[in-house]
Amino acid sequence: MQLVIGGAFSGKRKIVRERSETCSWVSAYNGNMVEDWRTQWLEGTTLVLEGWEQWIAPSLKKSENNDDIRKEFKALFQTLIEEEEKRNNKIVLIMLDIGKGIVPVEKDERRIRDIAGWIGQDAAQLAVQVDYVWNGLSRRLK
Amino acid sequence: MILFISGGARSGKSYFAEQTALSLHNKVKGRERSLLYYIATAKKSDDEMVERIRIHQQDRGDVWKTVEEPFDIERILANCNKEDVILLDCLTIWLSNVMFELNYSLEKLEKVIFNLLSLAREKQFHLMIVSNDVNVGIPTSYDSVFTYMYSLQRIHQRIIEQSDIVVEVQAGIPTYWKGAKWL
Numbered sequence: 001m002q003l004v005i006g007g008a009f010s011g012k013r014k015i016v017r018e019r020s021e022t023c024s025w026v027s028a029y030n031g032n033m034v035e036d037w038r039t040q041w042l043e044g045t046t047l048v049l050e051g052w053e054q055w056i057a058p059s060l061k062k063s064e065n066n067d068d069i070r071k072e073f074k075a076l077f078q079t080l081i082e083e084e085e086k087r088n089n090k091i092v093l094i095m096l097d098i099g100k101g102i103v104p105v106e107k108d109e110r111r112i113r114d115i116a117g118w119i120g121q122d123a124a125q126l127a128v129q130v131d132y133v134w135n136g137l138s139r140r141l142k
Numbered sequence: 143m144i145l146f147i148s149g150g151a152r153s154g155k156s157y158f159a160e161q162t163a164l165s166l167h168n169k170v171k172g173r174e175r176s177l178l179y180y181i182a183t184a185k186k187s188d189d190e191m192v193e194r195i196r197i198h199q200q201d202r203g204d205v206w207k208t209v210e211e212p213f214d215i216e217r218i219l220a221n222c223n224k225e226d227v228i229l230l231d232c233l234t235i236w237l238s239n240v241m242f243e244l245n246y247s248l249e250k251l252e253k254v255i256f257n258l259l260s261l262a263r264e265k266q267f268h269l270m271i272v273s274n275d276v277n278v279g280i281p282t283s284y285d286s287v288f289t290y291m292y293s294l295q296r297i298h299q300r301i302i303e304q305s306d307i308v309v310e311v312q313a314g315i316p317t318y319w320k321g322a323k324w325l
Contacts, residue, residue, distance in 0.1 A: 006276035006280040007275065007295075007297070008277040008278075008281060008291060008292075009277055009291060009292050009295035009296070010277060010295060011295075013300060024202065050268065053281065096280065097278050098274075098279060098280045098281065099278070100150070100278035100279060101279020102279060104244060104280050108259060109280050113279070113280050134275075134310060134319065135275075135295070135298040135299055135302050135308075135319075136299035136302055136303070137299070137302065137319045137320070139319070140292070
């Protein structure tokens with residue numbers, strides 16, 4: 001599993017596309033739910049998952065506890081890694097860096113921002129490669 | 143040479159850009175005629191801005207030729223010559239001027255940026271562009287901010303593709319994304 005992280009419109013998709021020939025995209029921006037990966041991942045392709053901050057949003061209602069939500073995502077990453085090994089194909093997670101601006105006024109936005117930061121750390125820990133994207137350029141962090 | 147410098151607010155990017163421009167100017171002026179320009183894009187909108195501008199000008203001293211131009215950068219660059227060093231500070235303010243006051247479309251923006259970069263190549267002056275990374279906060283729900291952020295990222299990437307040197311400044315410390323060998 002690889003992680004590509006960077007700010008909004010920084011060129012994250014472009015970098016993923018340059019690296020993998022054929023990808024199966026599971027994107028919150030195209031209306032996908034995160035669990036769609038099971039049905040969307042085509043044989044012999046790289047699975048790309050993006051829009052994590054949007055997938056975090058519905059879990060806020062399910063649990064008051066940020067840590068429980070974090071654990072659920074971590075479990076998902078582990079499932080993904082197991083499946084990746086079974087299939088012998090790659091998985092790339094694209095995450096939006098949203099932690100550097102001003103602290104949001106809305107409580108839910110603060111929760112999303114915190115959880116997004118934590119799952120980013122968890123994903124980075126589990127990933128074999130981590131890249132940060134900045135204005136169309138990328139730098140390998142791990 | 144084209145240089146792109148970016149970073150967060152108060153990251154020291156302007157200071158770094160000014161020092162780099164000065165040293166580049168000092169390097170070339172021994173062998174060629176070179177003028178050092180500072181293109182200020184901010185408008186004197188209120189007393190606070192007037193004061194900020196005054197302090198900036200005082201800090202820079204009289205080596206610099208300051209040109210105030212909120213909109214038409216192309217016109218200024220058209221009059222620059224080989225080996226001049228031109229510092230444009232900052233792109234974000236210019237972008238908000240032309241997007242919100244002149245209603246530039248993304249297509250028009252990219253064309254203007256293309257022209258500025260082409261002028262630098264043709265006339266062989268040194269163009270340094272300073273900008274700000276505004277895309278790392280929580281996603282905005284305002285359309286105008288969203289479009290602004292998208293446009294800024296697009297033009298950053300167009301500039302970087304053509305830049306010889308690309309620097310990110312954090313806490314006053316430069317990280318070279320491209321072309322460290324030149325400096």
